Amino acid sequence: MKVILSLGLIRGLLWQLLGTALGIGFFTLVRALLGLPSWEAEPAIVVGALFGALFFLLGVGVLNDWLKWAAGEPTEDHVDDSHLGWRRYFGPSLDHKVIGVQYLVLSLVLMSVGGLFALLFRTELAQVQMQFLSLDQYNTLMSLHGMVMIISILMGIAAFMNYLVPLLIGAHDMAFPRLNAFSFWIAVPSAIILLSSLALGGFDTGWTGYPPLSVRAPIGIQMFLLGVSLSGFSSILGGLNIIATIVRMRARSMTPFRMPIFVWSSLATSIISLTATQLIGLSFQMVMLQRLFGMSFFDATKGGNPILFQHLFWFYSHPAVYIFVLPGLGIISELLPVFVRKPLFGYRWIAMSSLGIALVGFLVWGHHMFTSGMAEYLRVPFMYSTLLVAVPTGIKFFSWLATAWQGKISFETPMLFILAGIVVFLLGGLSGPPHAVVSTNLHLHDSYFVVGHFHNAMYGGFVFPFFAAIFYWYPKITGKRLSETLGKIQFWLMAPSFVIMSLLMMRIGLLGMRRRIADYEPAFGFEPYHLIMTIMAFLTALGVVVFFINVIYTQLKGQPVTGNVWNSRSPEWQVPSPMPVHNYERELIVVGEPYDYGSPGSRYVKFVGEA
Amino acid sequence: MRHFIVVALLVIACTFLTHTAITSIDILPRKASAQAIPIDHLFEIQLWLISFLFSLVTVTLAYSLIVFRRRPGDVSEGVHVEGNTRLEILWTVAPLVTVIALAYLGARSLSEVQRADPNALQVEVLGGQWFWSFTYPEYGVTSDELYLPVSKQALLRMTSLDVIHSFWVPEFRVKQDLLPGKITELRVTPTETGEYTLLCAEMCGTSHAYMVAPVKVVSQEEFMAWIEEKISQAKLDPVQRGRKLANQYCTACHSIDGSQKVGPTWKGLFGSLVTLEDGTSVIADEVYLRNAIANPNLQIRKGYPGNVMPNFGNILTESQIEDLVAYIRSIE
Ligand code: HEM
Numbered sequence: 001m002k003v004i005l006s007l008g009l010i011r012g013l014l015w016q017l018l019g020t021a022l023g024i025g026f027f028t029l030v031r032a033l034l035g036l037p038s039w040e041a042e043p044a045i046v047v048g049a050l051f052g053a054l055f056f057l058l059g060v061g062v063l064n065d066w067l068k069w070a071a072g073e074p075t076e077d078h079v080d081d082s083h084l085g086w087r088r089y090f091g092p093s094l095d096h097k098v099i100g101v102q103y104l105v106l107s108l109v110l111m112s113v114g115g116l117f118a119l120l121f122r123t124e125l126a127q128v129q130m131q132f133l134s135l136d137q138y139n140t141l142m143s144l145h146g147m148v149m150i151i152s153i154l155m156g157i158a159a160f161m162n163y164l165v166p167l168l169i170g171a172h173d174m175a176f177p178r179l180n181a182f183s184f185w186i187a188v189p190s191a192i193i194l195l196s197s198l199a200l201g202g203f204d205t206g207w208t209g210y211p212p213l214s215v216r217a218p219i220g221i222q223m224f225l226l227g228v229s230l231s232g233f234s235s236i237l238g239g240l241n242i243i244a245t246i247v248r249m250r251a252r253s254m255t256p257f258r259m260p261i262f263v264w265s266s267l268a269t270s271i272i273s274l275t276a277t278q279l280i281g282l283s284f285q286m287v288m289l290q291r292l293f294g295m296s297f298f299d300a301t302k303g304g305n306p307i308l309f310q311h312l313f314w315f316y317s318h319p320a321v322y323i324f325v326l327p328g329l330g331i332i333s334e335l336l337p338v339f340v341r342k343p344l345f346g347y348r349w350i351a352m353s354s355l356g357i358a359l360v361g362f363l364v365w366g367h368h369m370f371t372s373g374m375a376e377y378l379r380v381p382f383m384y385s386t387l388l389v390a391v392p393t394g395i396k397f398f399s400w401l402a403t404a405w406q407g408k409i410s411f412e413t414p415m416l417f418i419l420a421g422i423v424v425f426l427l428g429g430l431s432g433p434p435h436a437v438v439s440t441n442l443h444l445h446d447s448y449f450v451v452g453h454f455h456n457a458m459y460g461g462f463v464f465p466f467f468a469a470i471f472y473w474y475p476k477i478t479g480k481r482l483s484e485t486l487g488k489i490q491f492w493l494m495a496p497s498f499v500i501m502s503l504l505m506m507r508i509g510l511l512g513m514r515r516r517i518a519d520y521e522p523a524f525g526f527e528p529y530h531l532i533m534t535i536m537a538f539l540t541a542l543g544v545v546v547f548f549i550n551v552i553y554t555q556l557k558g559q560p561v562t563g564n565v566w567n568s569r570s571p572e573w574q575v576p577s578p579m580p581v582h583n584y585e586r587e588l589i590v591v592g593e594p595y596d597y598g599s600p601g602s603r604y605v606k607f608v609g610e611a
Numbered sequence: 612m613r614h615f616i617v618v619a620l621l622v623i624a625c626t627f628l629t630h631t632a633i634t635s636i637d638i639l640p641r642k643a644s645a646q647a648i649p650i651d652h653l654f655e656i657q658l659w660l661i662s663f664l665f666s667l668v669t670v671t672l673a674y675s676l677i678v679f680r681r682r683p684g685d686v687s688e689g690v691h692v693e694g695n696t697r698l699e700i701l702w703t704v705a706p707l708v709t710v711i712a713l714a715y716l717g718a719r720s721l722s723e724v725q726r727a728d729p730n731a732l733q734v735e736v737l738g739g740q741w742f743w744s745f746t747y748p749e750y751g752v753t754s755d756e757l758y759l760p761v762s763k764q765a766l767l768r769m770t771s772l773d774v775i776h777s778f779w780v781p782e783f784r785v786k787q788d789l790l791p792g793k794i795t796e797l798r799v800t801p802t803e804t805g806e807y808t809l810l811c812a813e814m815c816g817t818s819h820a821y822m823v824a825p826v827k828v829v830s831q832e833e834f835m836a837w838i839e840e841k842i843s844q845a846k847l848d849p850v851q852r853g854r855k856l857a858n859q860y861c862t863a864c865h866s867i868d869g870s871q872k873v874g875p876t877w878k879g880l881f882g883s884l885v886t887l888e889d890g891t892s893v894i895a896d897e898v899y900l901r902n903a904i905a906n907p908n909l910q911i912r913k914g915y916p917g918n919v920m921p922n923f924g925n926i927l928t929e930s931q932i933e934d935l936v937a938y939i940r941s942i943e
């Protein structure tokens with residue numbers, strides 16, 4: 001019992017419960033004192049949830065050091081909490097590697113929850129008419145699936161950026177370790193608040209939360225809006241931290257164009273999350289205020305404008321889709337040279353293309369609104385800017401092809417996932433331009449084709465590279481290597497079934513299947529397609545189950561591996577696994593190019609004092 | 612060099628193969644409007660582009676994976692090539708030119724899609740949770756089916772009663788959102804007679820999936836005949852008219868057979884004792900029904916959320932509400 005209570009996570013959860021109750025009580029009391037009818041559910045619950053989040057942070061203890069600073073008390077720097085063993089993963093550790101793993105676990109948990117939602121409503125879709133879900137249940141699961149998966153992706157990329165960036169640049173930690181811990185721990189109560197919408201009537205707006213629908217939705221929507229707004233802090237502060245770390249903490253002589261390519265993509269990603277995330281927070285908070293106080297930002301009958309929301313929302317959410325994929329594309333560029341044993345072709349072009357995507361990505365949000373009724377003259381300029389994104393994206397593809405050309409290619413599990421990532425992202429990229437061109441968009445918008453498009457983009461740009469990264473760095477993290485056999489089983493379960501599913505999504509979308517519908521017209525003849533898609537979804541999910549089996553199996557039975565498993569040039573593999581607490585004992589010096597495979601005797605890094 | 616020639620040939624072959632494979636199945640629904648012509652034309656161009664780029668990447672990649680795979684026992688490294696600026700410039704500029712050309716074609720086709728006919732038939736489209744309603748102001752006719760004469764441009768002036776909806780008939784290709792408090796326009800020129808389905812494409816709440824309406828494209832004569840019939844129908848008895856109105860606006864949320872929907876059932880409603888949210892009870896007489904339709908939030912039924920049903924007082928005329936009351940009365 002004592003051990004359990006000593007875990008920050010458990011304390012945080014208990015405190016969150018307490019805080020929520022206190023918040024509700026406090027709010028009701030204030031109302032009573034003001035002489036208002038004391039019980040009003042919606043604002044009480046919102047205040048409760050806010051208190052709950054704050055109390056969670058207090059309970060976990062991530063605020064302790066800051067509170068001490070405020071009180072003028074000293075705190076310890078560079079704490080070594082490794083004596084806590086596994087328990088430090090459940091508390092507010094300041095070690096970026098621990099935080100990386102915490103993010104990773106949270107990401108996998110959320111991915112499983114969101115995936116489960118998808119399996120539920122996917123099963124409902126297998127046949128026409130409603131079988132076991134009500135319309136509202138379907139809509140809630142569908143909406144939550146979207147947002148839970150997005151948060152899972154944000155956690156997943158934060159996991160690898162946190163774990164890898166300091167290692168790749170030879171730093172001992174992130175620039176702001178306490179802020180780093182805060183960024184992670186704020187995401188936990190946010191996720192809980194988001195999921196609590198299930199218990200509060202759900203919501204039926206999809207992940208986009210467009211008003212006026214979101215203004216009329218059940219109370220559950222408030223938990224959705226609040227959960228997302230709070231988790232935005234995680235992205236914003238995480239982005240800030242990564243940028244500061246990259247700018248300030250690189251090893252000696254690591255000039256910008258000698259950074260590992262993943263660092264470039266992390267930089268581009270973080271610039272977007274630092275600058276764009278406020279806008280989704282803002283738009284969601286405006287809906288919250290409209291609901292709570294009747295402020296009519298988006299109510300046309302009172303001088304508001306529903307389209308304004310869409311502009312604010314997409315100003316974040318389009319760049320956000322690049323937040324999801326840039327790290328994954330960085331992982332592809334990072335790992336490909338290792339498995340083809342050749343330098344990364346056109347390193348500078350790839351690095352710049354990430355920044356290019358990030359910048360152009362800010363100018364294209366209107367392509368989600370071609371049919372929305374926004375000013376007509378905006379449609380053509382947004383079409384041009386959107387299509388421009390294809391150029392830096394193309395550079396990446398061509399550079400990967402040139403990297404693989406005349407390599408010595410081997411097919412370990414990470415490489416398989418990398419290849420799946422490339423092909424699937426290609427499908428996502430090729431289905432982009434038909435959306436971007438206004439006149440074809442008029443047919444495709446809000447159809448299942450869009451659903452196919454972005455699932456391809458996200459699986460290719462995130463899911464598959466994410467698993468590649470897990471398989472690749474698992475030995476570094478744990479000192480054990482995941483089973484290749486199980487890894488390949490997982491791959492063959494996931495990749496082909498996903499591709500079939502996404503192609504069918506696009507097919508029926510073209511034929512007239514709308515997105516976000518709980519049931520479809522029998523006359524359109526979509527039923528067999530939906531049945532196949534449901535089966536494919538289950539196969540994909542089975543692949544993820546095999547992954548979890550693999551993790552358990554490896555932890556129990558896996559042999560320790562400490563060396564340079566993949567024969568990589570990267571600095572983190574030049575020291576034994578698992579990584580020591582403060583990373584590199586000796587300072588790192590860059591002495592060559594990062595990806596000079598095939599150039600005998602050359603090295604990327606060396607340690608001070610090493611020959 | 613030999614590698615390049617083989618890959619180039621394979622890419623060309625694969626491009627045609629992919630294109631043929633995709634076009635051998637009908638990837639788009641029937642094309643039934645003038646606006647669909649430039650749109651489908653652009654789809655065809657894009658399909659070539661997609662087939663080519665797909666083949667270029669997958670064939671080159673697959674070729675590398677097969678031909679340059681590591682043979683068992685081989686521990687050597689790949690060729691040491693770090694890049695090639697000319698190539699990089701080539702594959703930056705070529706896509707740039709391509710996308711600019713594509714955007715140019717897109718802008719041209721958009722202007723064709725938007726081409727306006729001053730003599731277009733006016734139709735006012737109203738969307739609400741969860742129904743469609745179509746008014747022909749030139750004839751004073753309102754219907755829950757969209758009738759359109761073939762080969763004549765229709766100018767749809769659309770608005771929404773509550774949340775955002777979207778007008779989509781896949782065979783017409785074009786789509787436009789309906790906004791509350793604002794009018795949006797869409798022009799469609801049907802080119803083929805037949806029956807189609809209008810779908811609401813923007814998530815609009817619980818019954819979004821069922822927000823559909825029949826679309827009938829008919830000859831000019833049939834269209835006029837239908838208009839005549841509609842006008843004479845307006846003189847039917849009140850229960851009949853009420854039933855029509857109910858099917859259009861109400862039955863998405865109210866059942867007439869006692870089954871549970873968003874709103875209370877109408878079965879046996881007239882004359883029964885209903886409990887309101889504040890605990891009081893009233894008899895559902897004509898006055899109650901009239902108010903419940905025109906201004907539903909005045910008297911909220913216990914167990915049903917307020918602010919869900921629109922104020923039909925703003926949408927229907929007095930006599931239409933009377934017709935609805937007559938109809939509800941007639942349901943045992
Ligand atoms: C060449 C690259 C791409 C182009 C030209 C492109 C274009 C578009 C366009 C125009 C839309 C709006 C479709 C509509 O709703 O009418 C769209 C939707 C979407 N795209 Fe992309 N896209 C590209 C790549 C990506 C990437 C890399 C991602 C990353 C994950 C992505 C994720 C999404 C998502 C999530 C949506 C749907 C948003 C929603 O409505 O819920 N796309 N894309």
Ligand SMILES: [Cu+2]
Pocket residue numbers: 317318321364365367368
């Ligand atoms: Cu976008």
